[in-house]
Each structure stands twice: as structure tokens, then as C-alpha cells.
Amino acid sequence: MSLLALPFPHIDPIAVSFGPLAIRWYALAYVTGILGAWWFARTVAGRPKLWGGKSPVTSNDIDDVIAWAAIGIVLGGRLGYVLFYNPVYFAENPLEIFVLWRGGMSFHGGFLGTVLALLLFARSRKISMRSMLDIAALVTPIGLFLGRLANFVNGELWGRTTDVPWAFIFPGAGLEPRHPSQLYQAGLEGLLLFASLLIALKAGKLSRPGFIGGQFVAGYGLARIIGELFREPDAHIGYLWGGLTMGMLLSIPMLALGAWMIATARPK
Numbered sequence: 381m382s383l384l385a386l387p388f389p390h391i392d393p394i395a396v397s398f399g400p401l402a403i404r405w406y407a408l409a410y411v412t413g414i415l416g417a418w419w420f421a422r423t424v425a426g427r428p429k430l431w432g433g434k435s436p437v438t439s440n441d442i443d444d445v446i447a448w449a450a451i452g453i454v455l456g457g458r459l460g461y462v463l464f465y466n467p468v469y470f471a472e473n474p475l476e477i478f479v480l481w482r483g484g485m486s487f488h489g490g491f492l493g494t495v496l497a498l499l500l501f502a503r504s505r506k507i508s509m510r511s512m513l514d515i516a517a518l519v520t521p522i523g524l525f526l527g528r529l530a531n532f533v534n535g536e537l538w539g540r541t542t543d544v545p546w547a548f549i550f551p552g553a554g555l556e557p558r559h560p561s562q563l564y565q566a567g568l569e570g571l572l573l574f575a576s577l578l579i580a581l582k583a584g585k586l587s588r589p590g591f592i593g594g595q596f597v598a599g600y601g602l603a604r605i606i607g608e609l610f611r612e613p614d615a616h617i618g619y620l621w622g623g624l625t626m627g628m629l630l631s632i633p634m635l636a637l638g639a640w641m642i643a644t645a646r647p648k
Contacts, residue, residue, distance in 0.1 A: 385547045385557030391533045409530035413523025414453070418446045420519045424581070432587030432648065436511045445501045449516065452497030453490045453523075460489010464626060465614055487524070487604070488630040494520075510589035510645070517596030518577050524600075525570025532562035539564070539610045553612075561611035568603035591645035598638025601631040 394402045424430055425437045461484045462470045462477055470477050494516065502512040531537045538550040539559025547557030576599060577592060585591045608627045613619055617626050 385545075385549050388535060388548050388550050390551070393534050405533045406530045409526040410453070410523070413526045414446065414450050416522040416526075417449075417519035418442060420522065421446075421515050424515055424518060424586075430581060430584070430586050432584055436508045436589075437515055441505060441507065442515075445498065445512075448497040448501045449494050452493035452495070454493075456493015456496070457485035457487070457490030460486030460492065464489065464630065466616065469616075485527075487600075491600075508589050510593060510641075511586070513593035514586055514589060514591070517593045518581060520596065521570050521574035521577065525566050525574070528562045528566035528570060532560065532566075537562055538612055540612050542610075558612065559610040561607060564610055565603070565607040568607055569600060573599045573603055585645075588645040588647050590641045594638045594641025594643075594645060596638070597634050597641060601634030601638060604628070604631040604634075 391405070393404050393406065395405045395408055396403050421442045422439050425435050425439050425442050428435055458477065464486050466484070495513065498512050498516055499509055501507075502509045535551050535553075538548075538553050539561030541556045542559050543557065544559070546560065548560050549555060549557055573596065577596060580592050580595055585595075605628050608625045608631075611625070611627070613625045619625060620629055
């Protein structure tokens with residue numbers, strides 16, 4: 381292994397505390413991601429030129445749907461982690477399900493929870509479901525980027541052993557240098573995916589409802605599969621069939637779903 385491995389920068393997971401009240405970076409990532417998504421979604425909804433005509437989603441709709449989305453993210457993300465990644469442990473310790481500040485959220489669960497919340501909201505307002513999903517797709521990489529940075533700060537979800545010179549020795553992961561896979565995923569799922577969606581936005585793809593949503597679903601699936609090549613699988617799950625990880629297995633269907641959404645996106 382490389383002798384140039386970097387020591388992990390021990391960052392206090394608590395950003396600020398007021399007596400017994402502690403605010404963690406993990407929680408701040410979620411709150412900042414939701415607020416950033418709300419601001420950007422309002423911006424997109426308020427620009428008819430991006431839609432090729434009148435926007436099907438108003439700024440007031442965005443103000444109202446953000447609470448639905450937040451509930452979908454938190455409930456779906458936690459339940460997804462419980463069911464997909466550690467069902468035995470939580471069956472034996474059910475109260476631990478509610479200890480959110482220790483981490484343990486599944487993107488795939490949060491994705492399903494958010495999609496369900498958005499579809500219910502769109503139906504109640506008689507808004508195009510595909511257009512609602514397009515806006516959600518545009519803003520989601522903001523939260524993904526911040527969430528992966530929070531994973532790095534927490535020293536969790538570390539990468540596989542490696543001898544690259546930028547490897548880190550993570551606390552709790554032994555003395556072997558490892559890929560900073562959280563940062564890789566922040567770049568792939570956050571920055572790179574966001575940039576590709578902005579290009580589609582500028583190209584007028586909102587005029588084809590479902591295109592940007594499909595691009596996000598397929599793009600995330602691909603980015604996650606690539607990131608999983610460097611990420612250490614959960615110890616209690618390990619590798620699955622053919623060397624797949626749980627993250628890969630859950631992401632493969634997203635490629636097909638995203639491709640179908642793009643292929644069936646029609647101009648308004």
C-alpha cells in the first residue's frame with residue numbers, strides 16, 4: 381500500500397452546539413440541500429422561456445410541494461435503509477429506526493419516497509406529473525452533493541483499499557489506505573450530473589416533459605454504479621451475485637427506467 385496515504389481530517393461531526401442542542405453537518409446538509417432545491421426550483425418555474433411557453437408549475441406550487449418532498453426524502457430514505465441495508469438489525473432494535481442523527485439513509489428509498497410524494501401532489505393540483513418530476517430531477521443533485529460531503533465528514537461509507545496517493549486512512553476502517561469514495565460520488569452524482577442536467581435545461585428539454593427526469597434517473601443509476609466500484613460494500617451485506625453490491629443492484633433498474641422516460645418524452 382502507498383506510504384503517501386493522507387490522514388483523515390478529523391472534522392467534528394457537530395457543526396454547532398448550544399448547550400445540549402447539537403446541530404450536525406449531516407442534518408445541515410439535508411436542510412441546505414432542501415432550501416437550495418426550493419430556490420432553484422422556484423427560479424426554473426418562474427422562467428417561461430425554459431419551458432417553451434407557460435410553465436406548468438407555479439412558484440406557489442414549489443412553495444407548497446417542498447414540504448411534501450422533504451417528508452418523502454426523510455421517510456423514504458430511512459425506510460429504504462432499514463429495508464434494503466439492515467433489516468435484521470432494525471427488527472431487533474426497532475427504536476433505532478428513529479435515531480436519524482447517526483446517519484443511515486438510502487438514496488433509493490428517498491428517491492421512491494420523493495417520487496410518490498411528488499406524484500400525489502401533482503395529482504392533487506392537476507399538474508403534469510412528468511413536468512413535476514423534471515423540476516425535482518434538476519434540483520436533486522444539490523442535495524446529493526452536500527449529502528456525500530457530509531458522509532465524508534462523518535468518516536462513513538468509505539472506499540475500498542487502494543495505493544493511490546490521494547487515499548485516506550479512515551478512522552474505524554483499519555490502517556489501510558482507502559479511496560475517498562464519498563468525494564468521488566459527490567463529484568459524479570452531484571457536480572457532473574447537475575452539469576449535464578443544466579445543459580439539457582439550456583437546450584430546452586423542459587418542453588419535452590419527462591426527458592430531464594429520465595436523464596436524471598439514468599444518469600444517477602450510471603453514476604452510482606461507477607461510484608460503487610470504489611466504495612467498500614456494507615460489511616453485513618458484502619458482495620452479492622457476480623460481485624455486485626446492493627447499491628449497484630438497486631441502480632441497474634434505474635438505467636432502464638430512465639431510458640424509457642427519455643424515449644417516451646414527447647414535445648408539449
